[in-house]
Amino acid sequence: MDACGLQCPGSILKLKKSIDEIAPGERVELISSDPGFLRDSAAWCKQTGHKLIAQTEASGRFSTVVEKNVKKDVDVQSVCSTTPKGKTFILFSDDLDKALATFVLANGAAATGGKVTLFFTFWGLNVIKKEIKPKVKKDIFGRMFGFMLPSDSLKLKLSKMNMGGLGRRMMRFLMSKKGVDSLESMRRQALENGVEFIACQMSMDVMGIHPEELLDEVSVGGVATYMAKADESNVNLFI
CATH class of the missing domain: 3.40.1260.10 (DsrEFH-like)
Incomplete structure (x- = not known):
């Protein structure tokens, strides 16, 4: 499973775009300067069905690793069709x-x-x-x-x-x-x-x-x- 790192201000939109660009089962790592990014990215994974692998903090750098999960994407879409x-x-x-x-x-x-x-x-x-x-x-x-x-x-x-x-x-x-x-x-x-x-x-x-x-x-x-x-x-x- 591949991983890639991105240096940028905290942004869930950047995480979403990064996930969209990789294949199912691959992982993406986003490194942010925003302390709130860790909590936001965890909530985003819960909503979208992607798997949260790890979160770390070091010297003002906040890292989140997420694995793309197709099965959860389908489940979320089916729920959205009725709710x-x-x-x-x-x-x-x-x-x-x-x-x-x-x-x-x-x-x-x-x-x-x-x-x-x-x-x-x-x-x-x-x-x-x-x-x-x-x-x-x-x-x-x-x-x-x-x-x-x-x-x-x-x-x-x-x-x-x-x-x-x-x-x-x-x-x-x-x-x-x-x-x-x-x-x-x-x-x-x-x-x-x-x-x-x-x-x-x-x-x-x-x-x-x-x-x-x-x-x-x-x-x-x-x-x-x-x-x-x-x-x-x-x-x-x-x-």
Whole structure:
């Protein structure tokens, strides 16, 4: 049974991708700088059916060895066919810290293999705006909202200690220094891992936001769309 080592910040998504790339019965070792990775990887193995072989800690390096197990994968899939295993998140806020928490949870949920849906409403729409937007015609209220609200995710503020934008810049600096992915990187990872982005049609109408201003991967829906997704899920969170 082969083993491979990876040096990276703690991330269940990286573990999932590594498992996907090896054959049944082979093993993968992931080495992380995140102390929480050991507990997270053990929980992930329990959810997905892969076998946890070993976990070690030495000099700030946290290692997990996992063996790919096909039989458990099949069992998990059969259970998922009869039991709701999806996850839905409503992002109502455009605070940087709350948006970060949302994508951390969404990416973690996507790593378990279930269907994940993010529903963006009201201020949460600012998180999925394009950085470079096409010109669209807006009425006076749409222009007012556009002037007062963040133009894209890079302009999001902290819910606490924003300090006129200094806190936001400090948070992004510390994340980069600690090897933590940026909000934009987490958002891209979510899309790459099949997380569905849905923008609230009513909120868009009220705030004068056009579909062209949002990321191309975003679809538009309403309350009924969200409720249908929630019915298929066993976790629903409002942030």
